[in-house]
Amino acid sequence: MAGQQPVGAEPTAETILAELSGFFATATAGHTPGPDEDYFALGLVNSLLALELVAYVERRYGIEVGVEDLDLDNFRTMNRVAGFVLRKRSAGIR
């Protein structure tokens, strides 16, 4: 899958969203959710893909997802993930 190497330049919300769209497009064989669509509610994400998504954002954006981050509000949509990633990076938790 594309974009699995750590990101180089400081990512913006737009670039993260574009990359997440690519992630979901590949992972769901084209059933890419909209930026604010809840892909859990849509049934697009099983437990294997949920783990893969965690590993993807950790590796791609150099953050660590801990138990304190396990809040559906961080993960249920691509826009929320993008916001979460930016918050984690600005907090310096790499």
Place this chain on the structure above:
Amino acid sequence: MTTVDSAAFADSVRPDAAGWDARGAVPAEVVKAVAHAGFLAADLPAAAGGAGLGPAALGELCADFGGVCSSLRALVTVQGMVAAAVHRWGTAGQQAHWLPALARGEVLAGFAATEPGAGSDLSAVTTSAVPEAGRVRVRGRKLWVTFGQVADVFLVLAACAGRPVAVLVEAGRPGTAVEPVRGQLGMRAARLAHVRFDDVTVPAENLLAPPGFGLSHVVATALDHGRFTVAWGCVGLAETCLRTAAGHAADRVQGGTRLADHQAVRALLGRSLADVTAARGLCARAAALRENGDPEAVAGTVLAKYVAANNAAAVADRAGQVLGAAGCAEDSPVGRFFRDAKVMRIIEGADEVAEQQLGEYALRWRP
């Protein structure tokens, strides 16, 4: 690092494995020896009490154990599953409380997910975990808990107001009842049990991760780890079967002709060599993906486990054909591995479930 070489340890108990299988138990002193040598939760970092083994080294350990006794490998698997879940999704307090004890083997863990109405579909669990006044009340029945007869704590998948939760329930809590399972097809020495939780209450801090994440993250992490160690155990199992079959074929002479000089026997051995090599290669690939934190590690582990389990079953089956009656004897390792290998195609994701998952991954190949 662990203090003892896992291959040497496995070799030292190899003569005992058939007896464990016949009596239905890896003896308690062997469990203690495994723990004392540092083989439990050995991939935990040293700070958490583990030996800091990387995925490849953990895999070799599981291959060493799996090549001697699937139940011994299962001990490493289940302890590793629960430790991985706590390490990944436990709070700092939970990690400090559980991980060193799991690594030292002072606490033996059971993984309690399957139920009468939920197996491959774990979202269907009906065991309930209800919060009440700083505690959680657990009620339900779990099946096929590996080392459940001797586990000190169970990682229980339950439902809380319709949301999946993972909760650690100590075996000594009132209301916990353990029913030993004996005589199952394979992994006979793995002290299996069915476990009933009859309004067992545990402190709220025994909940792992917030409600809603018990299956998709906590149990999924445990199962992912379990698939990885089972896969490597299958490599060891298959390699032992191939070694045994090759030895028998090379040494047994009938009417002046070695078994190995029959083309049909050579073909069996050749196919098994291909299977063993493919399984090891996919397991090594999964280890490398995990080492790198690669998102594809989840898929790579499903693939490795699926192929390794199937190849182990095929190699054990062919070894039985080569050994003939000798492979059917009561104490035959090949016969035991044949039974165990069947179980490998079911646990931590049955073949047919894995095929669905792999089919999803295959769709990523679309141009």
